[in-house]
Amino acid sequence: xxxxxxxxxxxNALSPFMIGLIIFVLAVFVGYYVVWKVTPxxxxxxxxxxxxxxxxxxxxxxxxxxxxxxxxxKILGFVAVILASINIFGGFLITQRMLSMFKxxxxxxx
Amino acid sequence: MTPNLASFLYxxxxxxxxxxxxxxxxxxxxxxxxxxxxxxxxxxxxTTLFMPNVLSLEWILSGILIGGSIGAFIAYRLKMTALxxxxxxxxxxxxLAAVCVAASTLENPDSFGIGVLGHVPFSNLLEMGIGSxxxxxxFTGSVxxxxxxxxxxxxxxxxxxxxxxxxxxxxxxxxxxxxxxxRTESSFLFWALTGVAFxxxxxxxLPIGxxxxxxxxxxxxxxxxxxxxxxxxxxxxxxxxITGALVGASGAILSYIMCKAMNRSIINVILGGFGTPxxxxxxxxxxxxxxLVKTGSAEDAAYLLQNAQSVIIVPGYGMAVSxxxxxxxxxxxxxxxxxxSVRFAxxxxxxxxxxxxxxxxxxxxxxxxxxxxxxxxxxxxxTADVAFVIGANDITNPAAKNNPASxxxxxxxxxxxKAKTVLFLKRSMAPGYAGVDNELFEKExxxxxxxxxxxxxxxxxxxxx
Numbered sequence: 001x002x003x004x005x006x007x008x009x010x011x012n013a014l015s016p017f018m019i020g021l022i023i024f025v026l027a028v029f030v031g032y033y034v035v036w037k038v039t040p041x042x043x044x045x046x047x048x049x050x051x052x053x054x055x056x057x058x059x060x061x062x063x064x065x066x067x068x069x070x071x072x073x074k075i076l077g078f079v080a081v082i083l084a085s086i087n088i089f090g091g092f093l094i095t096q097r098m099l100s101m102f103k104x105x106x107x108x109x110x
Numbered sequence: 111m112t113p114n115l116a117s118f119l120y121x122x123x124x125x126x127x128x129x130x131x132x133x134x135x136x137x138x139x140x141x142x143x144x145x146x147x148x149x150x151x152x153x154x155x156x157t158t159l160f161m162p163n164v165l166s167l168e169w170i171l172s173g174i175l176i177g178g179s180i181g182a183f184i185a186y187r188l189k190m191t192a193l194x195x196x197x198x199x200x201x202x203x204x205x206l207a208a209v210c211v212a213a214s215t216l217e218n219p220d221s222f223g224i225g226v227l228g229h230v231p232f233s234n235l236l237e238m239g240i241g242s243x244x245x246x247x248x249f250t251g252s253v254x255x256x257x258x259x260x261x262x263x264x265x266x267x268x269x270x271x272x273x274x275x276x277x278x279x280x281x282x283x284x285x286x287x288x289x290x291x292x293r294t295e296s297s298f299l300f301w302a303l304t305g306v307a308f309x310x311x312x313x314x315x316l317p318i319g320x321x322x323x324x325x326x327x328x329x330x331x332x333x334x335x336x337x338x339x340x341x342x343x344x345x346x347x348x349x350x351x352i353t354g355a356l357v358g359a360s361g362a363i364l365s366y367i368m369c370k371a372m373n374r375s376i377i378n379v380i381l382g383g384f385g386t387p388x389x390x391x392x393x394x395x396x397x398x399x400x401x402l403v404k405t406g407s408a409e410d411a412a413y414l415l416q417n418a419q420s421v422i423i424v425p426g427y428g429m430a431v432s433x434x435x436x437x438x439x440x441x442x443x444x445x446x447x448x449x450x451s452v453r454f455a456x457x458x459x460x461x462x463x464x465x466x467x468x469x470x471x472x473x474x475x476x477x478x479x480x481x482x483x484x485x486x487x488x489x490x491x492x493t494a495d496v497a498f499v500i501g502a503n504d505i506t507n508p509a510a511k512n513n514p515a516s517x518x519x520x521x522x523x524x525x526x527x528k529a530k531t532v533l534f535l536k537r538s539m540a541p542g543y544a545g546v547d548n549e550l551f552e553k554e555x556x557x558x559x560x561x562x563x564x565x566x567x568x569x570x571x572x573x574x575x
Contacts, residue, residue, distance in 0.1 A: 016346040017233050024339065027352040030128060031359030037135040040458065040483055043364060043465030044193060046134050047331050049147055051200045053127050054331075054357040056151065057207050057338045059158045060345055063222055064214035065173065066164035073218035074166070078173050080210035083203045085177025086184070088151055090200060093185035094193075095144050101190075101472040102137040 045098045052091025058084035111160040119157040120349035126150025127353055131360065137478060154349060163221045190473045191430045194327055194462035195259035201330040202252030205311075208245025208337035209304060212238045215344055216300055222345055232292050234344055239288035241340025242300065243307040248333040250311030255326050258315075259462055265320030273317060280310050318379065320462075321504060325368045325379045327463045332361025364464050371458035371484075373510075373520035403539070406557040408569030411533050414557070415441075416574060418495035418531075420451045422487065424524055425467050426460050428501010428536060434563040435474035438500070441567055442476065444574045454481045455488070455524050457505035488525055497529035501536060501563050507548045532556040535566055 038046050061084050064077025127150045133143015155174075158164060188196055215222050215238055219230045230238075257263040287303035290296075318326050335357025342350025369376045415421060423442070429435060442452045454476065460467045471481055491497055499506055502524075509516040510523045526532050527550055534556055550556055559566050 015233070017237075017343065020343050020346060020348070020351050023348050024343075024351050024355050027124075027355035028359050031131070031356040032363065034128060034131045034356070035360040035363045037132065039135060039137070040367075041456075041465060041468040041478060041481065042134045042137065042140055043367075044463060044469045045140060045144075045465070046131070046360060047197055047328060047364065047463065047465075048193075049130055049134070049144060050331060050357040050360045051197060051204070051334065052151070053130065053147055053353055054204050054334045054338050055207070056123075056127075056154055056350060056353045057204060057211060057341055058151075059154055059347060059350060060211035060215075060222075060341050061173075061207060062155065062158045062164055062170055063161065063345070064211055064218075065170050066161070066166055067218070067221050068165050071218060073214040073221070074169070076210045076214035076217070078169055080207040080214070081170060081173030082177040082180075083207040083210070085174045086181040087177075087200050087203050087207075089178040089181030090185045090196075091181070092144065092148050092151070093182055094188065094196070095147075096141070097185065097188075098190070098469050098472070099137070099141045099144055101469065101475075102478065103141060 042102070045095050045102075048091055048095040048098065052088055052095065055084040055087035055091065058088065111157070111162075116157050116161065117348065119153055120347070123150040123154040123157070124349055124352040126153065127356060131356060163223075189433070190469055191433055192260075193466060193469065194323065195256050197327055197463060198252045198256040198259055198330060201327075201334045202249050202256065204334035205245045205248030205250075205252060205337055208334075208341050209242050209249065211341050212242035212245065212344065213300065213304075215341075216295075216297060224345065228295060230295055235292040235295055236288065237340055237343035239291045239300065239303055241337060241344055242304050243284055243288060244333055244340050245337040246304045246307035247311035247314065248330055248337050250308045251315045251326075251333070252311075252330045254312055254315040255323070255330060258320065259323060259327075265323075267317050267319035269317040273313065277310065277313050280306055280313065284310060314380065321459075322372075322374075322379045323462045324459050324464050324466075325365050325372075325376070328361050328364035328368060329380070330361070332358050332365060335359070335361055368459055368464055371522060372518070373522065402552045403558050404556065406533075406559055408559070408566055409573045410557065411559055411566075412570045412573035414496055414531055414533065415445060415450070415498070415570070416448065418450055420490075420494045421445060421453070421496045421498055422491060422494045422526075422529065423452065423454050423498045423500065424460075424502050424506060424526055425454065425456070425471065425500050426502020426505060427462060428503075428563050430461055430466065430470055431501065432563040432565075434500060434567050435470045435476075437564055437567045437571060439474040439476055441571050441574065442480075444571060452480065453487065453490075455484065455491075456481060457484055457502070457524055460502055460505055484522060484524060491525045492528040494529040495531065497526035497532045499526055499532060499534045499536075500567070503536065503548055506550060508550055509548070513549075526550070527553060527555075530555065533559060535559045535561070535563055537562060 061077050061080035065081050126146045130143045130147030133139045219225050224234045258265050284306045291299035335354045339354030445452050456467045506524050506526045510518045510521040
């Protein structure tokens, strides 16, 4: 136990969970401060873009679909790749459509 | 690709996502933000394709092609008025993808580098169970929210006796199953816990009524982020953890903002419908008041609008349903050409998802300098000649201020009643989505315009010429 305590400040002595936890907590703080700055008029695009971004889960899906031999695991991965791709393309393109509407209007008045 | 290089690229990708959110702080920078997000996603996927275990490129590319074309097709075909249900549908996909990835990890932990089948560490299994459970709740919850928003299911809150207790028991059962699964690595227990989570997702959203939908949609947004986070922990992948946390925080903040705008606690929204028990009294009282309201025609409205100096338009869900935003723009242009000041007031929970009204007005090319949030414009109603309410019932209801018995008491509202005249465009006397009668209808200075929002505004436009 005391050995553990001595080495605990070195990153390579930490469990993957602890490293993950540190990253997680810091990312929540970053998210908190960044999202409060989003103007209320853009809350719908915010939702659409975060939806697209959360499809980064495709990283897991690619790993699952990766092996050459066919298995249940690979099929599940393949399904996940399709689902996440729908979201990535759908999410970013919808956001783009919404934002282009917001842009067009600077011109017509005044 | 070395693990260090991959991690470095993942870090760049995370930064891209943070910039994407940061871009949204103003409409001017928002589009660049979105491009940055796309670049981030491109880096993340390409990096993963170079991982040693990722070999089956035909499968992967055809999956991306199938999904990508479906997504692009939906994105281009979508009517902006259907945005809330589409968002709900998209959240469900992330949830289901999380379940699939977790299940796949369980079947073949080797390819994810987290141990051999039968000997996966307890902590990975725990994270896997949590990730799958959140994903499953997100999936069925979103499907249900989609059905409600799409009108496949009634928007009315559906509740039954003992619902809270049942949910609590299922919640406890879920936690127990997750722990048992993590200790035994049994795939039966995995599917059992996922099944319970599927059920819980349905039960959580079932009792939530239509008026609370903005909160639900953003809550599900948050859940889909936490689900990604859970999978990130399982795979020890910092990119998934960071991105999931960003999305989770974003959804949680939006839910909080929505709840504050309704003066409701988030716990209340999650646990039950809006004013469910009072429904019967409300219906009976709204029938008696029918005779007292003053109704008008499109010509009357056009006359009042023409003679006004300042008009504030309050759009709500009624505008979205009848897609009246384009013809409304015509009306606004006509009024402006007569030197009448026209502005828009947007309540934070107008419509069915946060910011939805802004998007619809933007779609109709209404300049965003003319669109104001509640705090910015609320005081100006007392100097406005006409408040033109178009299908926005609950957010203008004075009962929120002067009737402590009302279920919406305490919610900040737009003070349309202070305007010299209130034109209230609505299809019928029926109460709004919250199921609460609006005393505004009977006020001396209120004129009701009954009819479909789009048709009514078209008539007004004709009479204005």
